[in-house]
Amino acid sequence: MATEKTLLRALKGEVLEVPPIWMMRQAGRYLPEYRATRAKAGDFLSLCYTPDLAAEVTLQPIRRYGFDAAILFADILLVPQALGADLWFVTGEGPRLSTITAAADFEALKPADAIHETLAPVYETVRILARELPAETTLIGFAGAPWTVATYMIAGRGTPAQEPAHALREANPALFDALIARITEATIEYLSAQIEAGAEVVKLFDSWAGSLTGAAFDKYAVEPARAITAALKARHPQVPVIGFPRGAGEKYAGFARTTGVDCVALDQAVDATWAAAHVQIDGCVQGNLAPEHMVTGGAALVAETRRIVEAFSGGPHIFNLGHGITPDADPENVALMVETVRSTRRG
Numbered sequence: 001m002a003t004e005k006t007l008l009r010a011l012k013g014e015v016l017e018v019p020p021i022w023m024m025r026q027a028g029r030y031l032p033e034y035r036a037t038r039a040k041a042g043d044f045l046s047l048c049y050t051p052d053l054a055a056e057v058t059l060q061p062i063r064r065y066g067f068d069a070a071i072l073f074a075d076i077l078l079v080p081q082a083l084g085a086d087l088w089f090v091t092g093e094g095p096r097l098s099t100i101t102a103a104a105d106f107e108a109l110k111p112a113d114a115i116h117e118t119l120a121p122v123y124e125t126v127r128i129l130a131r132e133l134p135a136e137t138t139l140i141g142f143a144g145a146p147w148t149v150a151t152y153m154i155a156g157r158g159t160p161a162q163e164p165a166h167a168l169r170e171a172n173p174a175l176f177d178a179l180i181a182r183i184t185e186a187t188i189e190y191l192s193a194q195i196e197a198g199a200e201v202v203k204l205f206d207s208w209a210g211s212l213t214g215a216a217f218d219k220y221a222v223e224p225a226r227a228i229t230a231a232l233k234a235r236h237p238q239v240p241v242i243g244f245p246r247g248a249g250e251k252y253a254g255f256a257r258t259t260g261v262d263c264v265a266l267d268q269a270v271d272a273t274w275a276a277a278h279v280q281i282d283g284c285v286q287g288n289l290a291p292e293h294m295v296t297g298g299a300a301l302v303a304e305t306r307r308i309v310e311a312f313s314g315g316p317h318i319f320n321l322g323h324g325i326t327p328d329a330d331p332e333n334v335a336l337m338v339e340t341v342r343s344t345r346r347g
């Protein structure tokens, strides 16, 4: 019998001699082969919706580095688009969407189960990857968490402190809660379809969880993650869920327990020793290396990589960055990180 994949073993709580490793945004502009395929697709959204090309860019970092996991190439903003929002990307600036500011904007959205028509090419990408990935590589599907997706749907773009979303949740909680509920339902549909197409693990990206404080964190970061995880576990009990409440700070402690996720992804603002004591006690953790090291490299990269591997060596750990790798990163530094992780003795 083939041995179980390392990423799945870590997610089940096994403490491995060498932590499995992958990288957020591992298919991205820092790689020349990504830039070439993206040019062939024409633009970013065409790349997301062309299964052969989306599968190709997903495979590129696996070929180059032998990562233990591949993450489906898509974007968290495809769900709003599938719900009927307009979506486009402005080069050098980022995403733009039609906005949701009044009840009429919300009422124009499609029901959650109508998303599959738009998202069918993404499921096809997953099917291609399930066939083509090496036998030892785990396929991760993903979606944005409801709060983060809502911040883009309300403001129509990325915002430094998510002010428009906070303003709407205070001014019109009924509308805001209805939007969160619609995204939650769509996310359950979307992730279930990815699992049925072959995703072995799913990850929820709550990139802006850090701007939710107090009871709002529980209501809009914890509760939707709990609801999505519970619904997925009911349909697909064997599929692990990774939660990424980026910027949660001390609220990382207990997040796995309150939401039911199998693994918590840590950003680089969290101290590894603190996280080992307060987050890893509940199960697997992932992440923590500052993405800047992929730009600067050298002895600091090696030292920090080793420090993180050692800090988490007493429990289940998946090595990763604390956030996505940036376009100015040097592919050689990624190779150095992988080599360092795989040659550092734990414990």
Ligand SMILES: Cc1c2[nH]c(c1CCC(=O)O)Cc1[nH]c(c(CCC(=O)O)c1C)Cc1[nH]c(c(CCC(=O)O)c1C)Cc1[nH]c(c(C)c1CCC(=O)O)C2
Pocket (backbone or CB within 6 Å): 023, 024, 025, 026, 027, 028, 029, 038, 044, 071, 072, 073, 074, 075, 076, 077, 093, 094, 095, 142, 144, 158, 205, 207, 324
């Ligand atoms: C907030 C968010 C988005 N998208 C995503 C998030 C949450 C994670 C995070 O906090 O980074 C998630 C995402 N985006 C992308 C993936 C693919 C999988 C991966 O490699 O991790 C994933 C998981 C591809 C992408 N998504 C995007 C790119 C760059 C597009 C390009 O090729 O020009 C990639 C590779 C575009 C994107 N998409 C989004 C923004 C704000 C941007 C523009 C910023 C930028 O240009 O980097 C929305």
